[in-house]
Amino acid sequence: MKRLILTSLCLLFARGAFAWGQKGHDVTAYIAECRLTPEAAEKVRKALDGYSPVYIANWLDFASYWPEYAYSKTWHYLNIDEGETLESMSRNPGGDVLTAVTRLTEKLKSGRLTPEEETLSLKMLIHLVGDMHCPMHLGRLSDLGGNKRPVRFFGRDTNLHSVWDTNIPEAVHKWSYSEWQQQIDRLTDEEAAQIAAGEPADWVKETHEICKEIYGFTPEGTDISYDYLFKYTPVVERQFLRGGHRLARLLNEIYR
Known part of the structure; x- marks a missing residue:
């Protein structure tokens, strides 16, 4: 538990490396939390040692750097190259976000996990369902999901992946995660x-x-500005909603 607390503190200073930035995962988790049945909410709370889904929503981005969880580094995304489909693209042998979400859900539904295994699987699932709805996490292997596609964000050099992980969600609304939920989940x-x-x-x-x-x-080289934000703000909002409601559905099914 001490590690869990330290993780939350460290995430205040860590740059997003895998998926939606901290705010995006918080929003997704809070939308899900607000849509849990009373029974599921109590069982989730117990499995998370009293903490909320929001509290641990960003945990895996940090934990994937620890040696004991390094196996999960490839679980945050699923690369599909141009001209390929989910079915035709060769899958990463180390795993991907679809494989991870599917297997974690199955394990949690089985009811055969130890309390420690249940807690770990739940923490991972909460994060990875969010990742599944971050567009560039289904990006091309050829440019590492947009990490190697240079663009500018209001005149600052960056890459397409970072723009979608953090820059757009943080720029479009200066809301807390609870305000995001209150404004878009109607x-x-x-x-x-x-x-x-x-x-x-x-x-x-x-x-x-x-x-x-x-x-x-x-x-490449696009200078992203206000017109781009205007076009894609509804997409960000819709993906947060989808991720949150779908996570809630999975958790309600797991914890009937």
Whole structure:
């Protein structure tokens, strides 16, 4: 538990290396937390030693650097090159976000995990469902998911991956994670059920289609400014909503 607390403190100073920045994962986790059934909420709280999904939402970005969890470094993304599909692209032998989310969900549903195994699997799942909805985490292997595609963000040199992980979500609204949830999660029960439908493979394919559109609209050297934010703010909001509602659905199914 001390390590968990220290992780949260260190994340205040760590730069996002894998996925949505800290705010994006917090928003996704809080949307999910607000949509849990009372029974699921209590079981999640117990499995997380009293902490909330938001508290541990960024844990895996940090933990993947620790030797004991280094195996999870490739779990944050799934590269699909131009002209390839989820089915045709060779998969990373070390694992990817779809494989990880699928297996973690199955393990948690089995009910055969020790308390320690359950806690670890739950912490990973909360983070990785968020990753699954970050567009550039379905980016091309040829440019490392946009990490090697140079662009400018309001005149500052950066890369396409960083823009989508952190720059856009942090620029479009200066809200806390709870304000994000209050402002964008206004779905009816019917709308919430629709957005949470499907399976992880469907969600990956959906995110990949967004990623392909982003690549086409953002050639190397693009100077991203207000018009780009105006175009893609609804996409960021929609992906947060999708990730949060889908995570809630998985957790409600796991902890019936």
